[in-house]
Amino acid sequence: MANRFGLPDLGFGVGLRTVHFPHILECWPKVDWFEFLSENFMDRGGRPAYVLDRIAERYPVVMHGVSMSVGSTDPVNFEYLGKLKRLAARTRTRWISDHLCWTGVSGLNTHDLLPMPYTDESLRDVAERVRVISDCLERPVFLENPSSYVEFTTSTWEEADFLAELTSLSGCGLLLDVNNIYVSSFNHGFDPMAYLNRIPADRVAQIHLAGHTHKGTHILDTHSDHVVDEVWRLYRRAYERMAAVSTLLEWDEAVPSFDVVHAEARKAGLYRRASYAA
Amino acid sequence: MxxxxxxxxxxxxxxxxxxxxxxxxxxxxxxxxxxxxxxxxxxxxxxxxxxxxxxxxxxxxxxxxxxxxxxxxxxxxxxxxxxxxxxxxxxxxGLPGFVRVLAELELAETMVFDGEPGAIRVVELAYPADVYVEAVRGGRALPGMRPRRTRLAVYRRGYAVCFLELRARPFAMLAGLLRGEGLAALEHASEAEIYGWFREWSEAGMEALASLDFGGAGVRRR
Structure with missing residues (x-):
């Protein structure tokens, strides 16, 4: 199924990390596309901006943010959105994504992707906020399903249903992180495949893959390792349902060489072919 | 909720x-x-x-x-x-400023400690660093702090160095007196206020009061 936004399948991309800048500038590896963290470049000139501009000249790029805070109750930060918009224009970014979460209230930023209570009230509030943000950016926003470690006693919606309803109410798209589904399913005790099957497939333009850290009692979404088999199985199922999606591999802690990260991203191709063959 | x-x-x-x-x-x-x-x-x-x-x-x-x-x-x-x-x-x-506040207070503490009997200084800080310094002195758990304009008198009581938090007006008056402004430092306070402030400062053991030419002013104990 194609996504309803008419966005292309960019192939298998890699999250842009500064530790890989020298390798990329020297070797110009054959990567399908890059995703970069918006906030790392919004206010910075100098070498980071230079490198990003060179990369954006050669590869398709997509912006992924961590401070849009669509689940906050603070006023929308239009200064932030203005900078986001200018950066998107400069880099000719294909789409802009962030997370279904809040990062702070009362003007503070915890710099964490904090989970929301899934209630009728929060659904209405987030949908309105997403509409305002999309209008400001003049493009749809793509929201990533979060990984989380707590569930609230006040929640009355399952996360997958909340996301589905949010897309309908706000017009937003989804960035489906299959590792996050797995992490949260272990932490909260739900069936990850059932979650995946409730996601509206035509709203998904991108999939995230990453490794995590299993602590026994819970799983931390650390992006610090290879993708585990259970997540690859979820990816295969996701691809069966969502054909025109771009795939991105994230690696943020103990980041190995670019070639290792890129090879992990390209593994996704094997699961896609398995999906076709199935 | x-x-x-x-x-x-x-x-x-x-x-x-x-x-x-x-x-x-x-x-x-x-x-x-x-x-x-x-x-x-x-x-x-x-x-x-x-x-x-x-x-x-x-x-x-x-x-x-x-x-x-x-x-x-x-x-x-x-x-x-x-x-x-x-x-x-x-x-x-804000980290450089945060460190500077702590260092400024400890410098004031040292100057008063090394000064003549009755030595006194006033410092205006971006957060209550005296709470932290006193916790360090007492070997107690270090407190969390939030930014809050904090005006302190740092003064000698015997050989001990004490901190006393002041409200804005008595702080301004005391600072003016210490700068040698004389009566001009008192002109924005009533006689009753000045009397009250000085009485409180005296009760707090601020020996410096004896070296001022004239009085008025007050303190708020934390």
């Missing part, structure tokens, strides 16, 4: 160590973890992640202070100055 209330509560737990005892009311247990243990994941990650970000921005300072002391400084700074920016690039903007 409405949305903003739940968020404020959770943020308070993470940023200010406040309200954690209410975890079971708002967070479901998992099959393996109690509500407070689940909340603690966020609380623990907050400090680790942001201290790490400061280490990146202040590599030489960390090397100078050592990993452990820098970590303690950074954690204290974060409690006083939680991030208000959408970018971590601005997280450490």
């Amino acid at each position: 409405r949305l903003e209330g739940l968020r404020s509560w959770m943020q308070g737990c993470i940023v200010h160590d406040e309200g954690v005892e209410a975890a079971a009311r708002w967070i479901k247990p998992s099959a393996r973890m109690a509500p407070v243990e689940r909340l603690d994941i966020y609380r623990g990650m907050y400090e680790v992640r942001l201290v790490e970000a400061l280490r990146v921005d202040y590599r030489a300072l960390e090397r100078f202070l050592g990993e452990e002391i820098f970590g303690e400084l950074a954690a204290m700074y974060l409690r006083a100055y939680p991030s208000r920016s959408y970018t971590l690039n601005r997280l450490g903007d």
Whole structure:
């Protein structure tokens, strides 16, 4: 199924990390596309901006943010959105994504992707906020399903249903992180495949893959390792349902060489072919 | 609880160590973890992640202070100055000023300690660093601090150096007197106010009062 936004399948991309800048500038590896963290470049000139501009000249790029805070109750930060918009224009970014979460209230930023209570009230509030943000950016926003470690006693919606309803109410798209589904399913005790099957497939333009850290009692979404088999199985199922999606591999802690990260991203191709063959 | 209330509560737990005892009311247990243990994941990650970000921005300072002391400084700074920016690039903007406040207060303390009997100084700080200094002196647990304009008299009582927090008007008057402004320093206060302030300062053991030519002014004990 194609996504309803008419966005292309960019192939298998890699999250842009500064530790890989020298390798990329020297070797110009054959990567399908890059995703970069918006906030790392919004206010910075100098070498980071230079490198990003060179990369954006050669590869398709997509912006992924961590401070849009669509689940906050603070006023929308239009200064932030203005900078986001200018950066998107400069880099000719294909789409802009962030997370279904809040990062702070009362003007503070915890710099964490904090989970929301899934209630009728929060659904209405987030949908309105997403509409305002999309209008400001003049493009749809793509929201990533979060990984989380707590569930609230006040929640009355399952996360997958909340996301589905949010897309309908706000017009937003989804960035489906299959590792996050797995992490949260272990932490909260739900069936990850059932979650995946409730996601509206035509709203998904991108999939995230990453490794995590299993602590026994819970799983931390650390992006610090290879993708585990259970997540690859979820990816295969996701691809069966969502054909025109771009795939991105994230690696943020103990980041190995670019070639290792890129090879992990390209593994996704094997699961896609398995999906076709199935 | 409405949305903003739940968020404020959770943020308070993470940023200010406040309200954690209410975890079971708002967070479901998992099959393996109690509500407070689940909340603690966020609380623990907050400090680790942001201290790490400061280490990146202040590599030489960390090397100078050592990993452990820098970590303690950074954690204290974060409690006083939680991030208000959408970018971590601005997280450490206030760290030099934060260190400077502590150093300024300790310098004032040293000057008064080494001064003549009745030595006194006044300092105006961006946060109540005296609370921290007194905790260090007493070997007590180090407190969290929030930014708050703090006006202090640092003075001798015998051989002890004391801190006394002053409200804005008595602080301005005392500062004026110490600068040698004489009567001009008193002109914005009533006689009753000046009498009250001086009485309180005297009760606090501020020996410096004896060396002032004329009086009035007051203090608020913390």
